[in-house]
Amino acid sequence: MLKVTNIGKRYGKFIALENINLEVADGEFLAIMGPSGSGKSTLINILGLLDQKYTGEYLLKDKSYKETNDNYLSKIRGDQLGFVFQNFKLLTTYSVYENIEVPLIYSKQKQTNKHALVEDVIKKVGLEGKEKNLPSELSGGQQQRVAIARAIVNRPNLIIADEPTGALDSKTSTEIMNIFTELNKTGTTIIMVTHDSEVADYAMRTVYIHDGHLYDDEKSVKK
Numbered sequence: 001m002l003k004v005t006n007i008g009k010r011y012g013k014f015i016a017l018e019n020i021n022l023e024v025a026d027g028e029f030l031a032i033m034g035p036s037g038s039g040k041s042t043l044i045n046i047l048g049l050l051d052q053k054y055t056g057e058y059l060l061k062d063k064s065y066k067e068t069n070d071n072y073l074s075k076i077r078g079d080q081l082g083f084v085f086q087n088f089k090l091l092t093t094y095s096v097y098e099n100i101e102v103p104l105i106y107s108k109q110k111q112t113n114k115h116a117l118v119e120d121v122i123k124k125v126g127l128e129g130k131e132k133n134l135p136s137e138l139s140g141g142q143q144q145r146v147a148i149a150r151a152i153v154n155r156p157n158l159i160i161a162d163e164p165t166g167a168l169d170s171k172t173s174t175e176i177m178n179i180f181t182e183l184n185k186t187g188t189t190i191i192m193v194t195h196d197s198e199v200a201d202y203a204m205r206t207v208y209i210h211d212g213h214l215y216d217d218e219k220s221v222k223k
């Protein structure tokens with residue numbers, strides 16, 4: 001799915017990432033753990049094609065998008081990637097249905113039956129009957145289900161989730177992680193940032209970031 005070779009990122013003199021190497025296979029479910037400020041968001045912004053200002057090489061499906069212009073890049077993001085964030089980032093004046101439909105409206109891909117696609121993902125995340133509700137009328141867990149449905153409606157190659165359970169209680173977190181597990185079982189590649197080792201346990205593999213360096217296991221983290 002993707003290959004990162006010797007990636008570095010600086011903010012002025014501050015080194016946020018150094019010599020990052022990472023490969024993620026098709027169908028993998030990877031967790032990225034690390035303390036606050038360690039570089040997790042910086043890394044997933046690069047993986048999610050939200051940041052092109054880095055050194056080293058990042059290939060997504062064997063292609064580099066380092067020099068790609070913004071318009072084309074947002075099209076690639078819309079077609080290939082799905083994002084899920086801690087604070088849901090839903091459109092507050094749009095209904096559940098409309099929020100989920102948004103990526104289809106912007107996608108240039110042909111969709112013969114947009115309505116069927118939206119209804120299908122609504123079912124997948126268990127939100128039947130809530131189509132007309134506004135996000136403010138839903139619980140946190142339900143709002144995250146909307147965000148997941150929105151992320152998968154375009155059938156992306158890769159889902160990038162940044163602390164998807166960070167704002168949820170533990171029972172709701174379990175429900176959300178079960179949805180991710182189910183999606184992964186049906187072939188979706190997932191990269192998830194989390195602080196929570198119980199949440200990371202749902203992934204097939206966990207890597208650790210500490211002070212901008214990536215480690216394959218917790219014991220090798222240099223402190």
Ligand SMILES: Nc1ncnc2c1ncn2[C@@H]1O[C@H](COP(=O)(O)OP(=O)(O)OP(=O)(O)O)[C@@H](O)[C@H]1O
Nearest residue numbers: 011012014016034035036037038039040041042043
């Ligand atoms: N735009 C920026 N300008 C300067 N420094 C930045 C910028 N963005 C991030 N940093 C610094 O880079 C480091 C890594 O930040 P990053 O947001 O990637 O951490 P994180 O691991 O995602 O943290 P958290 O878990 O708190 O979200 C931090 O020390 C942060 O202060």
